[in-house]
Amino acid sequence: MEIDEAPQKVDIAARIVTPGTAITNDPAFMRGHGTFSEHDTIYSSVAGVVERINKLVSVRPLKQRYSGEIGDIIVGRITEVASKRWRVDVNSRQDGVLLLSSINLPGGIQRRKSESDELQMRTFFAEGDLVFAEVQSYFADGALSLHTRSIQYGKLRNGTLVTAFPQLVPRSRSHFHTLPCGVDVVLGVNGYIWVSKHVPASKVEANAELIYSDKNEPISDDEREVIARVANCIQLLNRMYVKITDTSIIFAYDASVAHPVKDLLKHDVAVELAHNVMAYLEQQG
Amino acid sequence: MASLILSPAEQDYIIRGVESGFRADGRGSLDRREVSLRTGMISQANGSARCRIGNLGVGTDVLVGVKAEVNSWTPGEAEDVGSIVCNVECSPSAAQEFEGRGAEEINVELTQLLDRILNGPQSGLDLKKLCIIPKQAYWVLHIDALVLDVKGSIIDTLVWATRAALMSTSLPRVVVETIGDEMGNMQAEFDVVDDPEDLTPLEGAENLPISVTFSQIGKRYVVDASEQEEAVTQARLTVAVSPAMEICAIQKGGMLRGFPPSLLTEILETAQRIAREELTRFKTHYDNAKSHFTSQADEPSTGSTFLVQF
Numbered sequence: 001m002e003i004d005e006a007p008q009k010v011d012i013a014a015r016i017v018t019p020g021t022a023i024t025n026d027p028a029f030m031r032g033h034g035t036f037s038e039h040d041t042i043y044s045s046v047a048g049v050v051e052r053i054n055k056l057v058s059v060r061p062l063k064q065r066y067s068g069e070i071g072d073i074i075v076g077r078i079t080e081v082a083s084k085r086w087r088v089d090v091n092s093r094q095d096g097v098l099l100l101s102s103i104n105l106p107g108g109i110q111r112r113k114s115e116s117d118e119l120q121m122r123t124f125f126a127e128g129d130l131v132f133a134e135v136q137s138y139f140a141d142g143a144l145s146l147h148t149r150s151i152q153y154g155k156l157r158n159g160t161l162v163t164a165f166p167q168l169v170p171r172s173r174s175h176f177h178t179l180p181c182g183v184d185v186v187l188g189v190n191g192y193i194w195v196s197k198h199v200p201a202s203k204v205e206a207n208a209e210l211i212y213s214d215k216n217e218p219i220s221d222d223e224r225e226v227i228a229r230v231a232n233c234i235q236l237l238n239r240m241y242v243k244i245t246d247t248s249i250i251f252a253y254d255a256s257v258a259h260p261v262k263d264l265l266k267h268d269v270a271v272e273l274a275h276n277v278m279a280y281l282e283q284q285g
Numbered sequence: 286m287a288s289l290i291l292s293p294a295e296q297d298y299i300i301r302g303v304e305s306g307f308r309a310d311g312r313g314s315l316d317r318r319e320v321s322l323r324t325g326m327i328s329q330a331n332g333s334a335r336c337r338i339g340n341l342g343v344g345t346d347v348l349v350g351v352k353a354e355v356n357s358w359t360p361g362e363a364e365d366v367g368s369i370v371c372n373v374e375c376s377p378s379a380a381q382e383f384e385g386r387g388a389e390e391i392n393v394e395l396t397q398l399l400d401r402i403l404n405g406p407q408s409g410l411d412l413k414k415l416c417i418i419p420k421q422a423y424w425v426l427h428i429d430a431l432v433l434d435v436k437g438s439i440i441d442t443l444v445w446a447t448r449a450a451l452m453s454t455s456l457p458r459v460v461v462e463t464i465g466d467e468m469g470n471m472q473a474e475f476d477v478v479d480d481p482e483d484l485t486p487l488e489g490a491e492n493l494p495i496s497v498t499f500s501q502i503g504k505r506y507v508v509d510a511s512e513q514e515e516a517v518t519q520a521r522l523t524v525a526v527s528p529a530m531e532i533c534a535i536q537k538g539g540m541l542r543g544f545p546p547s548l549l550t551e552i553l554e555t556a557q558r559i560a561r562e563e564l565t566r567f568k569t570h571y572d573n574a575k576s577h578f579t580s581q582a583d584e585p586s587t588g589s590t591f592l593v594q595f
Contacts, residue, residue: 077292128290157294160309160513214293221305228311235310239341261311265340266319 014051017044023057032058062241066091066166066190068144072135073175075156075188076146078125084118086125088133091166091190094143098125102136102147104154107208124212130156130194132176132186152176152201154211156186158219159196162231164238166191170245177246181253182223183230187244195231197223225261229253232264233273240274243281252277289516296517300503308507308514315559317509318344318438320445322570323577324453331426332454332487334574336446338438338509345442346379346434349450352427353457355477358420367415367423371399373443375432383435395443398536399428402444402494402525407533409492410451417459418473424456426487437511440523444496449571451493455484494525494533495563497556501544506552508559520544522552526560 017023025041034046035057044050048061068074068090076088076096090096100113103124125131132153133146148154166189175187178198186194197219204210219227233252237244255276256264263269291299302308312318319340327333330350337346358364373395375388383391402408415424428450430443458478465471500510500518510518519542525534532553537544544552 077290079290126292128295129292130295155294156292158298160295160298214297216294216297216301219298219301221307224302224305224307225311228307228309231309232311236341239343262313262316264311267341270341 014049016047016049017059018047019043019045023050023059028055029057030055032056034059034061063165064167065093068092068096068135068138068190069171070135070137072171072189073186074133074135074146074190075161075186075192075194076131076133076190077192078127078129078131081121081125081127084113086121088131088146090144090146091163091192092144094141096135096144096146097139098131098133098146098148102145102149104149104151104211106211125155129214130161130192132156132188132194151205151211155213156194156196157213158199158216159184159194159227160231162193162195162234162238164191164193164234164244165241168238168241168244169193170243172245174246177249179230179246179250179253181226181230183226185230185234185246185249187246193234193244195227195234197227229256229261229264232256232261236264236270236274237277240270240278242274242277247284248277248281251280289512291513291516295513299514299517303502303505303507303514306505308511310511314505314507315555317563317566318511320566320570322445322449322574324449324571324574330450331456332450332452334446334449334453336442336449337434338442338445339436344434344436345432345439347430347432347439347442347446349428349430349443349446351450351454352429353454354425354427355417355422356425357422365416365419366412367417367425368412369400369403369410369426369428371396371403371428371430373399373430373432375435379432379435394538395430395432395440398440398523399430399443399447401536402496402534403428403447405533407494407527407531409494409527409533410487410489414488417475418461421473422475426451426454435512437513437515438498438509440498441496441509444494444525445567448490448493448495448567449574451487451490452571453575454487454490456487458483458485492528494527495560495567496523496525496534497559497563498523499552499556501542501548506548515539522549524553524556524560526557528564530557530561532556 021044023042023044031037031042035042036045042057044059046059046061048059051058051060074090076090078086079089080087084100086098088096088098133148135144136147137145139145169187169189169191171189177185182198184196184198233249233256237248237252252273255273259269299309306314318338321337324334326335327350331353332351335348337344373392375383375391377384417423460476461473463471463473497508499506499508499522501520502517521539523536527533
């Protein structure tokens with residue numbers, strides 16, 4: 001609590017705190033997110049890093065739920081089929097909503113959704129299905145409204161899901177990457193990351209039925225190994241708190257080739273690889 | 286066991302992966318995840334251990350405490366043995382489905398399983414050693430397990446933690462005296478020595494079995510199933526094997542389908558082989574945990590040791 005004794009001298013920012021840690025008792029400061037004040041002292045209410053912007057003190061949590069913004073590309077899991085809508089788990093405080101009117105029908109037919117469409121909603125998305133979607137708008141209660149009105153959005157198949165901290169996936173121009181190792185990666189801003197076998201977009205465009213298909217393409221053992229390697233790389237980046245982007249994944253993948261896939265999540269290997277990635281990213285600026 | 290729902294495409298990916306011997310995280314069918322083990326973390330208990338099975342600090346996490354109590358004999362009970370009382374509780378913070386009354390069923394299932402492994406002649410523990418004076422007093426070992434996190438293979442983690450807790454258990458010394466009363470009858474009396482230094486380790490704890498749980502997925506099976514793999518498991522079989530390589534308990538669970546007899550024989554053979562490897566692994570981890578417990582201050586701390594520690 002050296003801070004309490006000499007608040008003016010010590011920079012209160014860039015300090016790791018746990019809930020209940022006194023940050024400052026200097027009345028000049030204002031309390032921001034992740035803090036509360038009691039008896040003129042500002043305490044942290046979350047575990048994280050103290051940040052200060054002029055007189056505003058806030059704590060950025062190490063672990064947080066996804067808070068959506070319009071235009072975010074996300075991956076979600078259908079939890080419930082309701083009337084004219086699906087509820088989608090998006091790793092947020094509340095489930096997102098995908099309206100029947102915000103999906104594309106197979107074959108790209110443009111028309112109003114009828115009652116018969118409503119009856120066969122489960123043929124489009126059923127409980128447990130993973131969707132690749134974009135945040136369209138907010139509802140009044142803050143829930144996210146999603147849409148899949150693009151050929152690249154829709155149901156995900158041919159691969160495996162990796163869950164990461166949402167704050168490690170930065171918003172960027174592109175969230176769908178085909179890595180040089182022949183694997184497609186969907187970096188959902190909500191921390192859900194889909195790693196799958198590369199399927200050329202032209203194939204889906206040619207066969208409209210594939211948008212809502214549950215069937216996987218044939219996946220060979222070699223392809224499985226590459227998918228597992230990428231998935232494990234993302235997993236270890238996440239655990240070592242490294243930003244997850246296409247660059248960091250590709251670098252981690254290349255650095256990991258010396259180790260067998262099943263060893264990538266072992267403590268020593270993971271620490272070594274993550275440090276290499278961090279050094280590389282720092283060098284890149 | 287978990288309430289995780291996977292999409293048909295994910296299920297197919299996992300099942301085909303298992304059938305071709307290459308799991309979603311790159312492991313082979315019989316590969317296990319990393320283990321962290323610590324003992325003696327509960328100072329009020331006679332023995333305790335915490336075990337986590339999983340990589341990089343995420344995994345199934347079980348905390349076990351053993352508390353010994355002296356019980357007086359009541360007619361109807363076995364005359365010259367002590368007893369073991371198990372209780373397993375799944376914390377609601379471990380998984381959403383454990384909230385409210387959701388954990389009741391799994392608590393009972395795990396408690397029964399642990400009881401079955403420990404409370405028979407096959408457990409390796411000599412219950413007669415827990416008797417203080419026949420028909421008068423005996424030790425009761427209360428084994429309380431708390432499941433703190435669930436990421437697949439909860440049974441094996443529970444057995445690891447319990448085994449470590451019992452191995453680290455030591456009981457206070459008991460002095461038995463025989464004195465005669467006025468009538469000339471000889472009567473045995475006992476006294477528990479109240480000295481934290483004067484303890485004797487629990488005898489026979491190193492003979493306790495270790496468990497290997499097999500999950501049938503598609504046409505094949507895996508050990509140490511992950512959370513996702515458990516969601517597509519059609520049948521589960523736990524085999525407990527003693528250090529003498531004897532199979533001492535088998536329990537089926539989560540049966541959506543039966544095991545084909547040929548697969549069952551294969552599993553029992555594999556179980557013994559894996560149990561041998563697991564026992565060696567257990568010994569290394571247990572010895573590490575013991576030395577860590579005595580020399581905690583010397584442990585070098587690096588930026589990511591938190592991933593292996595608790």
